[in-house]
Amino acid sequence: MRRTPHQRAAATGALVAVTAMLAVGVQAGTSTAAAPQPGTPHAKPAPGALPAPLSPSQRGKLIRDAGAATATTAEQLKLGAQEKLLVKDVSKDADGTTHTRYARTWAGLPVLGGDLIVHESKAGAVKSVTKPLRAQLTVPTTTAKVTPSAAASKAVKSAQAQGSEKTKADKAPRKVVWAADGTPRLAYETVVGGLQDDGTPNALHVITDATTGARIFQYQGIENGIGNSEYSGKVTLGTSGSGSSYTLTDNGRGGHKTYNLNHGSSGTGTLFTDADDTWGDGTPQNAQTAAVDAAYGAAETWDYYKNVHGRTGIRGDGVAAYSRVHYGNSYVNAFWDDSCFCMTYGDGSGNARPLTALDVAGHEMSHGVTAATAGLIYSGESGGLNEATSDIFGTAVEFYSNTAEDPGDYLIGEKIDINGDGTPLRYMDKPSKDGASADYWSSSVGNKDVHYSSGVANHFFYLLSEGSGAKDINGVHYDSPTYDNKPVPGIGRANAEKVWFKALSQYMSANTNYAAARTATLKAAADLFGQGSASYNTVANTWAAVNVGSRVDDGTNPGGDKVYESTGAVRIPDGGAAVTSPITVTHTGKAPNALKVSVDITHSYRGDLVIDLIAPNGSSYRLKNASTSDGAADVKQTYTVDASSQAAAGTWKLRVQDLYRYDSGTLNGWKLTF
Incomplete structure (x- = not known):
């Protein structure tokens, strides 16, 4: 292994999605961590609650x-x-x-x-x-009325209607049960292959109702974006061989290999070899330079996940993905393909700017981490979270690597000049500066392209890391606003990374939306710092700062609503004993005469349920009676209680009992608003 003199051959490539990751690592309540100085090798975050990596x-x-x-x-x-x-x-x-x-x-x-x-x-x-699907699964029929060939034909036509003419059904549709929308039914899943209009491989997953033939849902399996190249200077690579025969194979990191597609668009390509173990010359004209950037990015990403989050390899199994460079001609993109477990990079406009930048490599491989964990579907709000996760971890890898040529920043694709005026592709401190991304959540944000709906989570991550307001970090000026015009302090980037990774890997699922992402990160923060801690409250209030949920009482919100939330779901026994879920309130004075109690229960027959609010002194407030005439499902409702006779501080409980048998449910969570 030798130092390679590669300079600027990275690129910002396919900044595509994966579920956002906020991690909490140092101490609860810490302020923003000081930015590492350029040139300091691997200034790593404190391990916090991180376990030893699993072999x-x-x-x-x-x-x-x-x-x-x-x-x-x-x-x-x-x-x-x-x-x-x-x-x-x-x-x-x-x-x-x-x-x-x-x-x-x-x-x-x-x-x-x-x-x-x-x-x-x-x-x-x-x-x-x-689990997003709470009740026992029932499917009306296992007999399809639509033939597989008809489902495939409809899927291809759906892809072509989007402007993707060079498409074909890769294989026969598979029969599945579609339950992501809460209405389980028999369906077909067809993967439409071929190419998208810009030359990117196509893997459009189309879900078709097997009874009616109607299209239920579709999402793109190839996750991609836009990037550019950047300089990383001289770097150390993991290579194999001896004498006058070396290959770009990193056996120290799961056997990662880097291949040359030589402007082709299929197959694995040719493994890079070299006679003296000195690779590239820092220019895009040398084919090895892009390979150096890709291999270095893969190595840094591997080290980041292992040393910061205890995850050895994208799937956690110690096996590396592989990289392919020089895809197509003038292909201005890069992408992760889970079917080949590989990253692929184009050479940019005029084949002059390989999209192999460090944050791009981290971004692409993080798509693989998302696929192996939460599996966030690349569509709607979950797709935005997927894309933001890759932006977040790509940024984290850049800070982790901390090279003098490319110190960490909160800009995505800052070196590619894709806009032709020196501006980055995306901004995390104020996403709307790119002209399309969302700063804050709204009911329509899921209708945006996933690269733009990701702005909400990107903004959340920046605020959670650094706090609101104006500041300079590694020579870049940031000025981050909040939706409610109230400040948030941040908990430090290292902590924010840990919160997001734990939420992604342990609490998010395929259909997680922004509201559910808030719940997932609060559960992660409770695990890491304790429920109600300063860092926990900052996570909640930072979501409020991007218009997801309300603020909680952290001592900085005088006169505003104080919201306290439960963490962790509680299963409701079928026809059994009552269960309770506690919330500890630190609010001073008396409870209000209009205390809001928001309840989120999934249950197949809500008429079975009796729900009570229990005050700290044991007083009980009936919220809902059982009713044999109410056969609807779920309880997702806010009740108002006159609790003015009660002291606010103490442990409040929600008590739920299922009085009758044959139906079951779960108390997903509840909150009190003072």
Whole structure:
């Protein structure tokens, strides 16, 4: 391994999505961490609550153990007789808590939108379950009225209607159960291949109702964006070989390999070789230079996830992805393809600016991390979160690497000059500066392209890292506003990264939207810093600063609403004993005469439920009575209670009891607004 004299051959490539990651690492309540000085190698964040990285063998044992117990787990979760679980991923906290992510099948068919995460204590007790699909799964029929060929034809026409003419169905549709919208039904999933209009490979997943033939949903499986090249100076590479024969193979990082497509658009390409183990010359005219950037970006991203989050490899199994450079001709893009488990980079306009920049590499491989964990669907709000996650971790990798030529910043694609005027592709401190991205959440944000709806999470991450207002970091000036014009202090970038990664890997799922992302990050913050801690409250208030939820009482919000929220779902026993969920309130004085109690329960027959608010002194306020005439599902409602006789401070509880049998549900969460 030798130092390679590559200079500017990176690029900002496909800044595409994955679920945003905020991590909390140093101490609760800390202010923004000081920016590392350029030239300081690997100024790494404090480990905080980070466990020792799981070795591939340790992770493998956890997965095997969980796999052997899937039948028992399904029974404990009261899944239906035709429902089965498949282990997808396992992570473990420093305190021994394990988080096991499962995919679900019904009558042998994959259930899209049926994933769930079981959180167990060190002793093996179930602490909580994260699952968007709450009730037992029922599907009206397993007999399709639409033929597979008809479904494939409709899928191709759907792709062509979007302007993608060079498309074809890659393989026969597979029969699935579609449950992502809460209405399980038999469906076909067709993957439409070929090429998109700009030359990017196409992998459009089209979901078709197997009974009616109607298109239910579609999303793009190739996750891509736009980028440019940047300089990283001389870097150390992991290579293999000896004498006069070396290959760009990094056996120290899972066997990552870098291939030359030589302007082709298919296949793996040719593995880069060299006679003296000195690669590239820092110019895009030398084919090795782009390979240096891609290999270096892969190495730094591997090291970042391993050393900061304890994850060895994109899937956590110690196996590397691979990289392909020189894709197509004048291809101004880069993309992650989960089907080949690889990153691919174009050479930019005129083949003069390879899209192999460091933050692009981190961005692309983070798509793989998202796919291996939450699996955020690349459409709507979940797609924006997916894209923002890649922006967030690409930024984190850039700060982690901390080269003198490219110190960390909160600008995406700042070196590519894709706009022709020296401006970056995206801004995290105020996303709308790019002319299209959203600074704040609104009901229409999910209708934006995922690269623009990502602005809400990107803005959240910047604010959580650095706080609001004007400041200079590594020579770049930022000035970040808030939706409610109230300041937020930030908890430091290292902490923000840990919050986001924990939320992504342990609490988010395929259909997570911005409201659910807020809940996921609050659960992560509660795990890391404690519920109600200064850092926990800052996470909540930072979401409010981008118009997702309300502020909580952190001592900086005089005169405004004080919102206290529960963390962790509680299963409601079918026809069993009452369950309670606590919230600790630190608000001074008396409770208001219009105390708002917001309840989120999923239940297949809400008429079975009795709901009470219990004050700290034991007084009970009835919110809902049982009713045999109310056969609707779920309770998602805000009640108003005159609690003016009560002191506000103390532990309030929501008590829920299912009085009758045959229907089940979960208290997902609740909150008090003072």
